[in-house]
Amino acid sequence: MQGDASDTVLVVGAGPAGLSAAASIAAAGFRPVVVEKEDVLGGAPILSGYAKLVPSGEWAKDAIGRMVARVEQDASTTVFKGTKVTGFEGEPGDFTATLSNGEHVKAGAAILATGFTHFDSINKPEWGFGTYEDVLTTTQMEQMVAGGKIFCPSDGRVPERVAILLCVGSRDRQIGREWCSKICCTVSTNLAMEIKELSPTTDVFIYYMDIRTFGLYEDKFYWKSQEEFKTKFVKARIAEVTTSGDGRLLVKGEDTLVKRPIVIPFDIVVHAIGMDPNEDNPEISKVFGVGLEKHGFIDRAEFYTSTCGTTRRGVFAAGSCYAPETIDDSISQGHAAAARAIAELHALARKKAG
Amino acid sequence: MANYAEMQQIFDDIRSDFRYDHELNGCLNCGVCTATCPSAHFYDYSPREIVQLLWTENVEQIYDAMQEKIWACAQCMTCAARCPFKNSPGGLVAIMREVAIARGLQSAKDVLRPFGRVMLKLITTGNQLSPDMIQPDHFPDWGPNIQKVEGDLKVLRKAIPVKTLQTVDTAWEVSLKTSVEMYTIWEMTGVLKSLEMMDENLFDVIEDFIDEKKEDYEDWLEEQDED
């Protein structure tokens, strides 16, 4: 048996949200027990090898790497990798979790920081992913940028024209995804600048319905990508990606300015993939007894006085398990959830005292 | 040219159709419908434009689109299968066409006139195309095999091992009873009324034809009773 319900908080998932929650709990003098299903910590930015982050411009492996080191080096923190929670019993102030490795953990509260799942572009076959080698996702393109060279996977040539298609797997009723993934507009403008920086002869076109570079991302990303990196923005959602005889990709859409269908050649097409609910959510919902909202993300408790709550008392949540979220906001939520969990540690003692 | 009140009336007719709210949820203005629309490739026609005009209640431009543009739609419904907002631009066009006809717009009459011959065939026989209408020169897309129908049509059709298909002036033989049932459907669903609105001469011809067939049917029924 690990932990003591009076000073231990179970943190599930070690992405930006879980790492910040664990750090806060430790900093306040309590004991985080972190359970991560993968063999490395860091969540999506590390697992998918993101390049430079929005908005800091720091490399993901450095920025998130610091968060990982802070947790791994803390003496009061216990970390289980390659592990899942399979059972969770008890009441606020006195929970017992059963882990997939057979261990049991006693904890006064739990924080779900189980994140999201990348949209799988195979589910939108008309956009060519899985059919054409030069159709990539933003995560693959980030990895290419991190590798330092921009080239067409099919034959290694330097692309003259790259198209980034926004809202792939978001804002689309045909495939049951009725949400905006929040970060892909800004990530795509950032990616366009990174591509141009590495490959000055490559022109980047972004196909959009709306540009959602919210808050301070407007001038830092949307404007800058045009003014300094000549990124072209075309208002159209692409309908199909096919190929021409010479192996170039053909992108079919409507030029909404002149209201005519258009077919345009490109060398690389990038899907700005959205954020799906974590594919584990049905299982997480069952194990932890928490509800899911209608899209399949973790359901929030009343927000104004129960921030970071779920439908089960003593179980909190943070980050992109709630909804598509940015790294910065996931981190803030991790700290907020930690504060609420710490307050809950004494719930049972308070209850007994009457 | 209609005045504003008339154009508003036309829009109200469209909007009050029971299908309207089902076909139009809003619009993301993405252009997927236009990009996949076969008609948009050949005509000055954009389903996104139609949806936008309806959604923004631009009654003047809606009226304008009803003069010509809406007749470019092939009613293939590709747009409805693709729209990320689950609208049906093609379904909206269908409503607009029905309103154009019900209101007897001159433009609708002009557009539909060339279809008179097909309409006559369809309503009187229940068949749209019959073997004797097929002239090889008019069907280059059928390839060289089209030449085969140049032989003696009657003999060729007799070779089909289904009796009701051994016909030349209709695609298949339709029994008198089925015909009369079909006429009843045309009447009750308002098709004949639409036809009267669009082409009075054609309507008269068809009406006479239908009356005659109905009498034949009554006679036949009486004969059966006598037996």
Ligand SMILES: Cc1cc2nc3c(=O)[nH]c(=O)nc-3n(C[C@H](O)[C@H](O)[C@H](O)COP(=O)(O)OP(=O)(O)OC[C@H]3O[C@@H](n4cnc5c(N)ncnc54)[C@H](O)[C@@H]3O)c2cc1C
């Ligand atoms: C292409 C792309 C680029 C992006 N770039 C940026 C950017 O530059 N800046 C930015 O702010 N945001 C960016 N984002 C968003 C960013 O990925 C998220 O904000 C961030 O990853 C959310 O952190 P999280 O901790 O909530 O979830 P995650 O990063 O998904 O971490 C969840 C962790 O939980 C683990 N886990 C999941 N299920 C279980 C389970 N059942 N049991 C145990 N562990 C589990 C996972 O393995 C993972 O380690 C980008 C997103 C995409 C798609």
Ligand code: SF4
């Ligand atoms: S952030 Fe931009 S690209 Fe992503 S779903 Fe929202 S509108 Fe589309």
Ligand code: SF4
């Ligand atoms: S139904 Fe009409 S508008 Fe829709 S795709 Fe077909 S031709 Fe175009």
Ligand code: SF4
């Ligand atoms: S596909 Fe749907 S949402 Fe997009 S422009 Fe057409 S009607 Fe609007």
